[in-house]
Amino acid sequence: MGGTLSRSAWLAVVAIGAVSLALPSRGAESTIAFTSNRNGNMDIYVMDPDGGNARTVSRNDAWDWYPTWSPDGKEIAFSSERDGDMEIHALHLSDGRTRRLTRQRDLDYAPAWSPDGSRIAYTRHEGRLSEVHVMDADGANSRPLTDGPAATEPAWSTDGSRIAYSTQDGVRMVGPDGADPVHFVRGMASDPAWSPDGQRVAYRASDDRSPDIYVVDIDGRDPVRLTKHGGLDYEPVWSPDGREIAFTSERDGGANIYVVDVDGRDDPRAITRSGTLDGQPAWARPGASLLAAAAGVAPATWGWLRRRGSN
Numbered sequence: 001m002g003g004t005l006s007r008s009a010w011l012a013v014v015a016i017g018a019v020s021l022a023l024p025s026r027g028a029e030s031t032i033a034f035t036s037n038r039n040g041n042m043d044i045y046v047m048d049p050d051g052g053n054a055r056t057v058s059r060n061d062a063w064d065w066y067p068t069w070s071p072d073g074k075e076i077a078f079s080s081e082r083d084g085d086m087e088i089h090a091l092h093l094s095d096g097r098t099r100r101l102t103r104q105r106d107l108d109y110a111p112a113w114s115p116d117g118s119r120i121a122y123t124r125h126e127g128r129l130s131e132v133h134v135m136d137a138d139g140a141n142s143r144p145l146t147d148g149p150a151a152t153e154p155a156w157s158t159d160g161s162r163i164a165y166s167t168q169d170g171v172r173m174v175g176p177d178g179a180d181p182v183h184f185v186r187g188m189a190s191d192p193a194w195s196p197d198g199q200r201v202a203y204r205a206s207d208d209r210s211p212d213i214y215v216v217d218i219d220g221r222d223p224v225r226l227t228k229h230g231g232l233d234y235e236p237v238w239s240p241d242g243r244e245i246a247f248t249s250e251r252d253g254g255a256n257i258y259v260v261d262v263d264g265r266d267d268p269r270a271i272t273r274s275g276t277l278d279g280q281p282a283w284a285r286p287g288a289s290l291l292a293a294a295a296g297v298a299p300a301t302w303g304w305l306r307r308r309g310s311n
Helices: none
Strands: 019-021 032-036 043-047 064-069 075-080 087-092 098-100 107-113 119-126 129-136 152-156 163-167 170-174 182-186 189-194 200-205 212-217 233-238 244-249 256-261 278-283 290-292
Touching: 032 064, 043 064, 064 107, 064 278, 075 107, 087 107, 107 152, 119 152, 129 152, 129 163, 152 189, 163 189, 182 189, 182 200, 189 233, 200 233, 212 233, 212 244, 233 278, 244 278, 256 278
Parallel strands: 170 189
Antiparallel strands: 019 290, 032 043, 032 278, 064 075, 075 087, 087 098, 107 119, 119 129, 152 163, 163 170, 170 182, 189 200, 200 212, 233 244, 244 256
16 A cells, blocks of 8 residues: 555455454464455455465455454454445455445545544545544544545554554654644655554555565664565564564565565465465454354465555
């Protein structure tokens, strides 16, 4: 989502028969939701953090993308064109029911649930203007949070006090009521993601080369470059224990998901090798078991799906 070559809409699909999918036993890990077109259509999948046990949770002819977990792990909010417009929907994993949250002729995408589950931030694109909006979790009381020409990809801080988002001139932050705006990272930076402890932010940035993944302290000092590759790296997301970052990469052709240790000691390792477009990983917190649709999908890996339209 934040860049010329790798910023666009994402795709996924939702309709379900229910199958219990237990979370991994390791407390540091959890279930991953992601978008993929491995079955010929852009669908939303869930899988274990090692890429195994992948199952689709969406079966729809329309494109669905941008999955994000509710804090209790019972729902996945996502963007979909199933009703003709790009709108925000929420999927109940227990029974496959979906509810439509936005009803505008504009493009609504990239939802992000607040930590307490009461609100959802998202991007609304109308004409040449993209703004971050915030609404109640049931879709009511939507209001704009930003007024810039290109504000996208909101991300809530762990305590819910700040929302980071991408702009044409870097990563900015603002309170959920629109107060106290801050220009956090300047330049070609986007795709912000808060660490679980709220003390660091991961993002993608470009200098003189292709985009890479960076991590910076909340005071904006001492950015650390985690990836160094000629391919495109973007869309970072933290593991629940804060030790790893998953991200989408086009370094090997197509799009796959990689994981890198935050301490930077080891090289990034590929999690998906589907030969299609995998991406937009969304890491759920560890907790109770989740219900996901099986629909006969063989175990696979997690991933992205980004290449349809651009800002």
